[in-house]
Amino acid sequence: MGRIKFTDNLEPFLEMVQDKTNLSMNQLANICGTNRRSFSDWKNNKYSMPQEIFNKLIRISKLDPPKFKILPDFWHIKEAAKRGAINRNRIYGNPGTSEGRSRGGIATCRKFRLNPLLAKKLGFGISKDIALPKKSxxxxxxxxxxxxxxxxxxxxxxxxxxxxxxxxxxxxxxxxxxxxxxxxxxxxxxxxxxxxxxxxxxxxxxxxxxxxxxxxxxxxxxxxxIPVWIKRKKEFLKACLRGLMDTDGCFYIDKHKINGRSYYSPCLVFTNHSPILLKSVLSSFQRFNYGPTLNRHKSIFIRRKENVIRYFSDIGSSNPKHVKKFRSYSKLCKN
Structure with a gap:
């Protein structure tokens, strides 16, 4: 059987049962096969009453039942699961989003790191050692x-x-x-x-x-x-600049007309909000004689045509987007 949820407070009903039957709370508890503590909890609305107990009280008191609704078996599981899901999402994030999966993965890594045996038992591998690669x-x-x-x-x-x-x-x-x-x-x-x-x-x-x-x-x-070990070697510094420009840099073509004739000027721009990194990139470009200029908007420009061409020749790019744009510029220059 299910349990009973009353529309109004249960205390008046239990008091009416006591008055009608002239029985104490202990006596009612014995008749219903339970204990006085349970009756006190029901009276204070701490827990819902089993339907079997409710039917027995109605039968022995011959009272009209108060307004109520029957909660089915395991009614509390859905509510508990809902609360659990809300708390889980609050801690680990919604599992249906990349952010939620990220937070869940981080929490799992932390848990398995503290308990390697559990991770092994569940078939998860513990973080493996990573050899420090040779500087290149x-x-x-x-x-x-x-x-x-x-x-x-x-x-x-x-x-x-x-x-x-x-x-x-x-x-x-x-x-x-x-x-x-x-x-x-x-x-x-x-x-x-x-x-x-x-x-x-x-x-x-x-x-x-x-x-x-x-x-x-x-x-x-x-x-x-930029790490010191990179700055010390020109080959490494050029490679590092390539990585920086391929992410925080861009290449564009400035088109303008003079006396009806079209001219195309290439330009490289590096933008970053870190004053320290901007200073290092600027000094690195100066070191390689690319003629960089720094404006107040936290951007470094390489504007001269010969310097831009030399950049793509000496340093190059691993980002196909930059390579395609530079090739387009080269074709324009030939036409």
Missing amino acids: SRLAELIGVLLGDGSISDYQVRVYHDSETDVEHAFYVADLFQELFSVNPTLSKIKNENTYCVVISSINLIDSLIKLGLKRGSKIRQGTD
């Missing part, structure tokens, strides 16, 4: 990418791309992570945003990146800069 141009380029559009939290590394123009570069970055650190990134589009994200959940990867000179959290607040 490929690694320096990846560092540049992370300095540009990357983020490092306590549990995840992310690199953000424009989902309309930079998806090919996102796959290139994912391949770099796999090649250098033997990790398997996931790639996904963030819902309701034009953002394509490369994600790696690995504490050991984060520790390796910290050793290589990067920092967790906000790059501006943390004062993140």
